[in-house]
Amino acid sequence: MEHYTMNLKLKVWRQKNAKSSGGFESYDVSNISSEMSFLEMFDVLNERLIREGKEPIAFDHDCREGICGMCSMYINGKAHGPWQGTTTCQLHMRAFKDGDTIVVEPWRANAFPVIKDLMVDRTAFDRIIQAGGYISVNTGNAVDANAIPIEKDKADSSFAAAACIGCGACVAACKNSSAMLFVSAKVSHLALLPQGAPERKTRVLDMIAQMDKEGFGSCTNTGACEAVCPKEISLTNIARLNGEYLTAGLTVDK
Amino acid sequence: MNSKIPEGLLDDKWSGYKGHVKLVNPANKRKIEIIIVGTGLAGASAAAALGELGYKVKAFCFQDSPRRAHSIAAQGGINAAKNYQNDGDSVFRLFYDTIKGGDYRAREANVHRLAEVSVNIIDQCVAQGVPFAREYGGLLSNRSFGGTQVQRTFYAAGQTGQQLLIGAYQALERQVALGNVKMYSRHEMLDVVVIDGKARGIIARDLISGELERHFGHAVLLCTGGYGNVFYLSTNAMGSNVTAAWKAHKKGAYFGNPCFTQIHPTCIPVSGDHQSKLTLMSESLRNDGRIWVPKKQNDTRKPNEIPEDERDYYLERRYPAFGNLVPRDVASRAAKERCDAGYGVGSSKQAVYLDYASAIERYGKIECSKHGIENPTAEEIRHHGMEVVKEKYGNLFDMYAKITGENPYEVPMRIYPAVHYTMGGLWVDYELMTTVPGLYALGEANFSDHGANRLGASALMQGLADGYFVIPYTIGNYLADEIRTAEIPTTHPAFEEAEKAVADRISKLKNINGSQTVESFHKRLGKIMWDKCGMARNEAGLKTAIEEIQQLKKEFWSDVKIPGEIKEMNPELDKANRVADFIELGELMCIDALNRKESCGGHFREEMQTEDGEAKRDDDNFCFVSAWELKGDSNWELHKEPLIFDVAHPSQRSYK
Numbered sequence: 001m002e003h004y005t006m007n008l009k010l011k012v013w014r015q016k017n018a019k020s021s022g023g024f025e026s027y028d029v030s031n032i033s034s035e036m037s038f039l040e041m042f043d044v045l046n047e048r049l050i051r052e053g054k055e056p057i058a059f060d061h062d063c064r065e066g067i068c069g070m071c072s073m074y075i076n077g078k079a080h081g082p083w084q085g086t087t088t089c090q091l092h093m094r095a096f097k098d099g100d101t102i103v104v105e106p107w108r109a110n111a112f113p114v115i116k117d118l119m120v121d122r123t124a125f126d127r128i129i130q131a132g133g134y135i136s137v138n139t140g141n142a143v144d145a146n147a148i149p150i151e152k153d154k155a156d157s158s159f160a161a162a163a164c165i166g167c168g169a170c171v172a173a174c175k176n177s178s179a180m181l182f183v184s185a186k187v188s189h190l191a192l193l194p195q196g197a198p199e200r201k202t203r204v205l206d207m208i209a210q211m212d213k214e215g216f217g218s219c220t221n222t223g224a225c226e227a228v229c230p231k232e233i234s235l236t237n238i239a240r241l242n243g244e245y246l247t248a249g250l251t252v253d254k
Numbered sequence: 255m256n257s258k259i260p261e262g263l264l265d266d267k268w269s270g271y272k273g274h275v276k277l278v279n280p281a282n283k284r285k286i287e288i289i290i291v292g293t294g295l296a297g298a299s300a301a302a303a304l305g306e307l308g309y310k311v312k313a314f315c316f317q318d319s320p321r322r323a324h325s326i327a328a329q330g331g332i333n334a335a336k337n338y339q340n341d342g343d344s345v346f347r348l349f350y351d352t353i354k355g356g357d358y359r360a361r362e363a364n365v366h367r368l369a370e371v372s373v374n375i376i377d378q379c380v381a382q383g384v385p386f387a388r389e390y391g392g393l394l395s396n397r398s399f400g401g402t403q404v405q406r407t408f409y410a411a412g413q414t415g416q417q418l419l420i421g422a423y424q425a426l427e428r429q430v431a432l433g434n435v436k437m438y439s440r441h442e443m444l445d446v447v448v449i450d451g452k453a454r455g456i457i458a459r460d461l462i463s464g465e466l467e468r469h470f471g472h473a474v475l476l477c478t479g480g481y482g483n484v485f486y487l488s489t490n491a492m493g494s495n496v497t498a499a500w501k502a503h504k505k506g507a508y509f510g511n512p513c514f515t516q517i518h519p520t521c522i523p524v525s526g527d528h529q530s531k532l533t534l535m536s537e538s539l540r541n542d543g544r545i546w547v548p549k550k551q552n553d554t555r556k557p558n559e560i561p562e563d564e565r566d567y568y569l570e571r572r573y574p575a576f577g578n579l580v581p582r583d584v585a586s587r588a589a590k591e592r593c594d595a596g597y598g599v600g601s602s603k604q605a606v607y608l609d610y611a612s613a614i615e616r617y618g619k620i621e622c623s624k625h626g627i628e629n630p631t632a633e634e635i636r637h638h639g640m641e642v643v644k645e646k647y648g649n650l651f652d653m654y655a656k657i658t659g660e661n662p663y664e665v666p667m668r669i670y671p672a673v674h675y676t677m678g679g680l681w682v683d684y685e686l687m688t689t690v691p692g693l694y695a696l697g698e699a700n701f702s703d704h705g706a707n708r709l710g711a712s713a714l715m716q717g718l719a720d721g722y723f724v725i726p727y728t729i730g731n732y733l734a735d736e737i738r739t740a741e742i743p744t745t746h747p748a749f750e751e752a753e754k755a756v757a758d759r760i761s762k763l764k765n766i767n768g769s770q771t772v773e774s775f776h777k778r779l780g781k782i783m784w785d786k787c788g789m790a791r792n793e794a795g796l797k798t799a800i801e802e803i804q805q806l807k808k809e810f811w812s813d814v815k816i817p818g819e820i821k822e823m824n825p826e827l828d829k830a831n832r833v834a835d836f837i838e839l840g841e842l843m844c845i846d847a848l849n850r851k852e853s854c855g856g857h858f859r860e861e862m863q864t865e866d867g868e869a870k871r872d873d874d875n876f877c878f879v880s881a882w883e884l885k886g887d888s889n890w891e892l893h894k895e896p897l898i899f900d901v902a903h904p905s906q907r908s909y910k
Contacts, residue, residue, distance in 0.1 A: 017822065034659075035526055035528075035658075035659070037530070040529070047774075049817075050815060050826065054817070055817050055818055056825070058825055062322055063324060063326065063492075064491070064492060065531075065533050065653075066653075067413070070322050090653075115462055119318075123319065125319065126320075126427060126430075129423075129424060130427045133424055135381065135382050138306045139302065139378060139425075140374075142377035142380065144377055145379075146336075146393050149388075150392050152392065155385050155388045156385075159385035159387075162417060166319065190383050193383050193385065195380070
């Protein structure tokens with residue numbers, strides 16, 4: 001692949017902290033290599049800002065290999081930017097061309113308040129897991145791992161749902177800021193396994209209740225979440241969650 | 255320094271220990287507070303297990319959620335001596351492979367315990383709902399990994415670390431819901447508080463507000479991972495750091511084998527000065543890929559234009575018995591040797607080819623035969639071969655394509671070794687306690703189980719072993735004598751002093767107001783470390799490195815520039831704190847490497863090699879753990895813990 005360099009205009013959301021109101025600021029960045037990752041382009045800009053005595057742009061990132069779920073930029077109107085099935089950190093600059101203007105915002109949702117610039121608070125996701133996104137088994141209680149065979153297809157589907165990285169792109173993309181794809185991925189992961197069966201009904205009811213309490217919106221099945229999900233978590237999981245929720249609501253024993 | 259290894263035969267040490275260890279009764283557990291720093295596999299599993307037992311746990315991580323710790327990025331798998339494949343595996347074999355793979359620089363008793371509890375880990379993870387790969391019969395699937403002759407690696411596609419961490423994270427969040435664990439995310443530990451010689455708490459910084467906080471605990475567990483980012487470029491996450499371990503070191507904890515670093519042979523090479531981190535390509539790629547460079551120096555032809563007889567498959571040439579599957583340390587050194595000699599490829603010339611063309615052809619022919627295609631065309635063979643490779647390695651090939659923009663099905667991948675893991679860490683005894691009573695280190699943060707080289711799929715095993723199955727027993731032996739210790743108020747002078755020292759250091763850093771960025775210092779440190787304390791080390795280079803690092807330290811403390819305020823979210827300030835500690839650690843690593851005048855595992859001293867360039871161990875003089883005690887600025891004292899091999903007798907590793 002031919003490498004090239006480009007000059008770009010960035011419009012980035014700047015916000016000092018949760019209490020202040022923010023706004024866009026424009027930056028010209030030059031000599032950006034097509035081999036850089038999107039976040040490395042931000043590194044270059046931040047180094048320049050520091051040298052100029054200005055405040056660098058705060059953004060979340062950690063593993064930079066698409067698995068930790070920390071990076072979270074809304075790029076040109078799309079969560080994680082233009083590439084399909086890709087986190088912000090794995091997006092590379094060859095997705096852009098010389099002279100482009102790139103608009104970068106934080107995730108926007110009431111349940112994800114902005115901490116600073118492009119960083120948001122996603123602890124609501126942790127609280128949803130606390131409501132029931134686990135199997136209640138204390139350490140040391142387990143039977144032999146091969147004591148319960150699990151159908152390969154079910155194990156594979158469970159894994160596909162468990163691949164969710166909890167980044168929150170689904171919420172950011174949803175016009176209702178619904179967390180249904182995230183919650184359904186966890187409900188599916190555990191409901192598809194025999195180990196998850198004893199708590200299957202209470203889990204889905206409790207997790208949905210917590211989701212509502214956190215201020216996430218309702219799901220209207222537009223599928224924007226699936227379209228931006230960097231791990232391509234399927235909408236089928238939402239269908240499964242709806243089934244689980246209905247059954248649990250009708251048959252729960254308490 | 256007492257390693258507290260139990261008496262008795264190797265097989266009986268752990269069961270004997272568990273049978274006689276002191277216990278804390280449930281009513282007393284409720285009164286005891288434990289601080290856990292870091293929430294990767296070791297930290298999250300320890301927090302969950304100790305919370306389940308009834309202790310009051312406070313867990314800290316610098317990320318926005320405990321689920322993000324870098325254990326999540328582990329790809330390949332986790333070893334366990336289950337012998338589900340009926341292929342001759344056993345606790346003894348896992349123990350022996352690990353000791354040998356570590357080039358006889360690990361403690362026998364610790365490694366044997368690790369092998370024993372490995373089977374419990376898999377049971378526990380499956381019970382938690384970790385979706386490991388399965389066969390059609392519904393039972394668990396295994397694959398093989400480097401350094402072993404059995405199939406004992408359990409996996410979940412190329413995301414085993416993610417699935418294990420999510421399992422531990424969910425167990426942790428369950429304890430948070432039950433009120434047994436209190437979670438502090440976006441918090442960074444900046445000091446250990448020691449009262450009357452015992453660890454009694456920490457000073458942490460709330461990274462959102464910038465405020466310092468004091469937290470009391472009857473014991474403190476550091477589960478803070480490795481320090482590979484001292485090299486600036488590594489496969490670690492951007493935030494991975496040595497700060498917690500380094501603060502412990504400054505408070506009296508010895509640092510074990512700091513120079514033992516693992517350089518992983520198959521990573522995507524550096525593409526330019528802007529590079530911020532390196533990405534690993536799973537070891538499994540060496541099963542089918544062939545590694546080569548051109549026979550001609552500075553060959554500028556494209557790989558596909560270089561005919562077969564002008565390629566040097568140097569691993570197959572040098573190591574006919576193991577070929578491309580030699581252990582990580584050997585493969586890495588061989589790649590470096592070729593590139594240094596002028597045979598490297600790509601624009602940087604710091605890369606070698608990992609070629610799938612012959613695998614595609616081989617698989618293609620098999621598939622054509624299966625499909626009954628007689629006299630298949632080259633195109634047909636290629637088509638069928640690509641399908642097979644896609645199924646086996648598709649996600650890795652996609653990742654390579656995303657990062658490099660090249661299609662690895664068409665052109666050979668370019669790879670180069672990169673820093674991946676650190677076998678060294680805080681020195682701990684058999685109970686995982688450091689030399690500071692009440693201060694423990696678990697997982698990659700300690701030095702204990704991998705010797706001078708870690709085998710693939712063993713890091714996950716160690717993290718979870720320490721957290722789920724070792725610390726719940728060993729910590730009781732200490733805490734049983736602490737039940738009369740009431741909660742110490744954080745107004746105690748030791749807390750005051752520690753907080754003041756942290757605050758003073760932060761304001762000192764902030765007020766330097768120099769001209770160079772934190773990042774630029776980190777890059778320079780990384781270059782010194784990589785050039786002189788990386789894959790190959792020699793006396794002159796290490797001595798120069800020590801001088802350069804001391805100079806860099808002076809420059810850092812007089813010319814670093816940190817924007818923003820102290821009392822706010824300030825990632826540059828966080829980074830400055832970490833880089834300051836990396837600089838000091840770098841010096842100790844070089845001192846340790848200089849002191850260890852032998853080659854073993856990942857530590858290669860150029861003066862100590864066989865005639866054909868292989869690592870030469872010196873068991874007569876260096877069969878010990880180096881445990882360094884900090885005595886003052888740039889001043890350390892070496893303590894030696896002799897390694898005694900009762901069962902696995904040291905021999906020379908050969909892969910020819």
